[in-house]
Amino acid sequence: MVHRSVAMQGEDGALRECGLAALAARFGERFSRSAALREQHGHTVTWLANEPPEAVVFPDSTPEVQEIVRQCARHRLPIIPFGTGTSVEGQVNAPAGGVSIDFSRMQAILAVNEEDMDCVVQPGVTRKALNEHLRDKGLFFPIDPGADASLGGMAATRASGTNAVRYGTMREAVVAVKAVMADGEVLTSARRARKSASGYDLTRLLVGSEGTLGIITELTLRLHGIPEAISGGYCPFPDVEAACNAVIMTIQLGIPVARIELLDAAQVKACNVYSNLGLPEAPMLFLEFHGSEGGVAEQSEKFAAIAGDCGGGDFHWSTMAEERTRLWQARHDAYWAAKALRPGASSYSTDVCVPISRLAECVAETRRALEAARLVGTILGHVGDGNFHVLLLVDGQDARERAAVDTFLRDLIARSLAAGGTCSGEHGIGQGKAKYLAAEHGVPAVRAMRLIKRALDPGNILNPGKLFDAAD
Structure with missing residues (x-):
């Protein structure tokens, strides 16, 4: 892969090469231009194109980061911070080339x-x-x-x-x-x-x-x-709307739930296979309560009553750590479980967040939109605060599917914004959602963000190409 910044000619290209040489001399084995390492540091877990940096450097301390930044500023080299590379909107990509600062040695x-x-x-x-x-x-x-x-x-x-x-x-x-x-x-x-x-x-x-x-x-x-006692479990529902209504009622009644997660039927099926759960293949809520032994038992019983009122099945809960750990590990492995539903497909994980009162209708409409578009995907999310995710599994070579995904994503975000929500509850903006920033915040707010960026980073060397769409 030839990076457009690597192909730069003339004075700027020579200046950047000089900066890279200076960093190589200073950091020795902690500086690398290996193609494999650079590609790893442009990693994305969605179908956004991999855009590797020109080099990777591994600092040990804040003073060393200062050295790197000053050298990069002097030689007009972009800087991309890198933690573990798990962000999903292209935050670690290097669209303008430059240096990836890997913090894996700063773990104190x-x-x-x-x-x-x-x-x-x-x-x-x-x-x-x-x-x-x-x-x-x-x-x-x-x-x-x-x-x-x-x-x-x-x-x-x-x-x-x-x-x-x-x-x-x-x-x-x-x-x-x-x-x-x-x-x-x-x-x-x-x-x-x-x-x-x-x-x-x-x-x-x-x-x-x-x-x-x-x-x-x-x-x-x-x-x-650490709480004195923890209870957790799962509860099936006839559809995602009923599950979301139970969430809304739980929050509105002030039950101090610590975790309340939605998995639609497709996601439950995937988790059953991947994590060997054996749950009913129906929309499901995973829940957890923290507090005293009496408190978590009372909260579990109150939720069970709410679930029944909303058409849910039995709430299976336990205070046994092993049972809860198995359930929540399956929830954390949901991305990999869903990918196994369509081996070889490209994955696209996106999220939105809406006011809790609009959650049920937004999730139900999103499920219907998935089916209408004939797309393979799952819905899950941290629905206690109105945040839900859609994981799409797509044949990237199929023009119909690519077009259907583009339309689905545009409509999902429009639906969220119309409900008073946001285009990103927790994934961030990066490259993938930059085009929606102005629609959510308005042109004056984005202009103010740009002014802050320009004031603090006049040379635009800190993770350029992120947050702001070129058209803003």
Whole structure:
């Protein structure tokens, strides 16, 4: 694959090659221009084209990231931060070439402040590694996207997960970040205090900016106590609309559900085969409650009554950790399970989020649209906060299917926006959803975002080609 930036001629091309040579001399074996490694760092898990960087570098510390950024700024080299590469909207692609900064060597847990229930970590730490470290302290970090993503990447994309209905998203979980800005200076966005009315909220500006405003090299994260008791289980429904109505009623009645996940019949079938579950092949809710032993039992019983009122079957629940773990591992493996429904097909995973009162109609209309378009796909999602996903399995060589997917995605997002929702509940914008940003936020808001980008990154070296469509 020849990258258009690699093919640059003249003064700019020579300047960039000079910068790459300087980085190679400085970082030695921690700098690579291997084709295989570069392609891995342009990885996408959807059908977005792979656009590899010109080189990959592996820093050990914030000062080394500063060195890389200053060298890249001097030589007009784009920079693409890379955690574990699990983002799904092309966030790690390098459409303008440049250098991928891989944070896999920055995996230190720098501090755990047990009394304050927070911790300080480097960006390469993964969510599973952090929770393994915290287990003996009676604390845990609740944000859990399906992949074992890096915490720096999770902050950059404002990630979410199955626990969001109770514990929030990365927006609520990040107390402060340390970030290297486009000029190589280090910005600390906030202190460790639980709240502040001092100055602009730079933490929220950087969380979700997808590496376009600064490169996160340290995070302070809010932690939670491990619950005394946990109950969890599953409940089948006659259709997705009935399942969503049960979700709406559960939330409106104030039942403190920790997780409430929807799987349509196609997704349940896939999980049964992939994870050997043996569940009824019907639309399904997976649920979990956190609290005292009496509390989780009471909450489970209340939900069972709601499910019955909405036409659901029996709610099968348990406090046994092994049973709950098997169920939730199957939920986290749902992407791979769905792919097995159509071996060899390209996958396209997308998500939207709508107000909870509009959830049932939006999910039901989406299921009908899938069937009308004769597309193979599954629906699942973190429906406790109105967020649902569609995983499409497509023959990329079939012109009819490609056209049907384009129409389906356009209509899905239009449906979400018409309901007061968003084009992306947790996947971010990247390249894949840039064309919808103005439709959601309006031209003045996108113009303001562009002005912020220009002010903080005047040379446009930080993850260029992401968030903003060229036509905006």
